[in-house]
Each structure stands twice: as C-alpha cells, then as structure tokens.
C-alpha cells in the first residue's frame with residue numbers, strides 16, 4: 001500500500017478508518033465523547049486502541065490531533081501502523097496504545113485549538129496558581145488579533161511584528177506569539193483558564209491504561225513547524241535529566257530540545273509531555289513530539305490568525321470562512337504524496353526506534 005493511502009480527508013473519515021484498522025488488528029477499544037459537535041452535527045470522540053497484554057510493562061503510546069487540525073498527519077501514522085501490519089513488530093510483552101484525536105473538535109472544525117479556544121499544549125499548567133505572564137504577547141495581542149481581516153490590516157500588522165523582531169530578535173517574536181498566554185481567551189496560543197476536556201481525557205486514559213506500565217514511550221504527532229516534510233523529534237525532558245539522556249540514546253541523538261535552543265520550537269508553558277511524565281511516577285517515560293514541517297512559518301501564523309479572526313468576528317459558513325479553512329488545512333496538512341511519504345517513513349523509523357528503546361530498557 002502506498003503511504004498516501006493511510007491519510008484521510010477529514011475527521012469523520014479518519015475516525016472510521018482508525019476504528020476499522022484497529023478492529024482488524026484485534027485491538028481493544030475505548031471511546032471518550034467530547035461535549036461539542038462537529039460541523040455537520042456529528043459526534044466528536046477520542047478513540048483509544050490498546051493492543052497487547054493488559055499487564056504489559058512496556059508500552060508505546062502514540063497521540064494524534066493534540067492540535068486538532070494537525071490530526072491528519074498523526075491519524076495517518078496511526079492508521080498506517082495498523083493497516084501495514086507493523087503493529088506485529090512489537091515484542092512479546094510490549095503493548096501499543098494509540099490515542100486517536102485527543103482534540104476531536106479541533107480536528108473536525110479545522111482548528112488548532114479545542115472547543116474552548118484552548119491550545120491544549122499550553123493547558124497542562126496548574127490553573128489554581130498564578131499564570132505566567134507573556135509580556136511580548138500582551139504587547140502584540142492587538143496586532144495579532146485585529147477586529148478586521150483585510151489585506152491592508154495584514155500589511156499594517158506585519159510592520160508591527162517586524163518592528164518587534166528588530167528589537168527582540170526573531171526568536172523573541174516567536175516566543176511572544178507562540179510561547180503561550182493566559183490573559184486573552186479570544187487570542188491565539190491561549191492556554192485556557194481551566195483544565196480542557198482533552199487534558200482531562202488524556203490523563204484519564206493514562207490513569208486507566210498505564211498504571212501497570214514500567215517503561216512508556218510517547219510519540220505525540222504535530223505539524224506546522226520546520227522544513228516541509230521533515231520530522232523533528234522535539235524532546236521536552238529537563239536538560240540534565242535521565243529521561244533526556246535516554247531519549248538521546250534511543251533516537252541516536254537525533255532529537256532537539258527547546259531548553260537547549262536546538263529546536264525549532266521555543267520554550268512553552270504547560271506542555272502535555274511534561275504532565276504525562278508526572279502522571280507516571282511508577283514508570284520511566286521517554287517522550288517526544290514528532291513535529292513535521294508544512295508551509296513556511298509566516299504562512300502558518302497568518303492562517304492561525306485568520307482562523308482566530310473567523311471564529312471571533314466572522315462566519316465559518318461563508319466564502320471567506322471557507323477560504324480561511326482551506327488555508328488552515330494547508331498550514332497543517334499537505335495533501336501531496338511526497339509529503340505523506342516523508343511523514344510515513346519518519347514515523348516508521350521513529351516508532352521502530354522507540355520499540356527498540358523500550359526493549360532495551
């Protein structure tokens with residue numbers, strides 16, 4: 001089967017493909033219903049497949065759609081893993097846990113965020129404590145999220161960002177915009193003011209299925225950052241931790257760290273992988289975000305701002321709304337065979353290394 005055949009055109013197709021492939025592979029399924037509905041009024045669910053002994057000490061976990069619209073990529077890898085038969089490579093005693101569409105709302109609606117406009121990968125923070133302050137975002141929010149969305153406004157706001165980058169450097173601008181913020185619920189990269197449904201669901205899945213695990217590998221699939229088709233293994237384990245050292249061994253040092261400045265991602269607040277590791281005190285977790293490039297960063301940011309404008313000020317079901325949704329789809333998914341092949345090859349290489357790492361643990 002060509003790699004391109006594993007990828008779906010929308011959330012509904014991805015879901016049914018995943019359910020069918022998991023069932024054919026003999027996986028045990030569980031389902032978590034999201035409170036929101038899809039664009040056609042359809043149910044939105046996170047579907048969970050477990051394949052292997054119930055008491056497996058070693059588990060490979062894959063996650064798709066942490067950032068909704070990025071789910072095309074992760075779903076393709078998950079469906080492909082079953083359909084190609086690669087799940088049979090897991091050594092005896094090792095289980096596979098595939099979590100499909102942890103943010104089903106964002107996947108179905110072509111949004112990066114959850115039903116609460118929350119960036120799930122900034123939401124894993126203590127919401128009872130004082131939130132971190134992102135001064136750069138505060139300064140730029142009005143330019144990031146203008147009330148009008150026209151070519152003239154886009155040009156004006158670009159000048160604001162260029163001036164900011166002049167003063168703080170390109171990485172300073174990236175941190176300001178995408179590092180995360182907790183003060184503008186109508187803004188972008190908003191980490192939320194409460195635990196999102198998707199966060200609670202992810203941790204519930206971990207509590208239910210990983211209480212007996214001793215060695216856990218996590219591959220969390222993302223898109224939208226870095227060179228087109230390239231899969232960067234971003235590791236957010238602490239700089240001098242055993243976990244980071246272990247990840248380096250597993251992946252032949254082909255990993256990057258936002259803390260060490262080697263990643264295309266800046267340091268973020270409230271990331272999911274850190275919370276997953278904390279949720280597994282009885283296990284050793286080795287986690288990465290596998291981040292694939294799509295379009296140049298400028299275009300991705302523009303699409304995100306347009307989509308934010310659309311949901312705050314515009315109408316999704318309109319010519320402009322449909323055009324913006326097209327932009328979002330392109331920003332997080334490249335509907336091209338060469339891109340899908342690159343996604344698949346790197347996914348296979350990565351998950352095989354994770355299985356080998358687990359086996360050696």
Ligand SMILES: [Zn+2]
Pocket residue numbers: 066067070221222223224
């Ligand atoms: Zn992402």
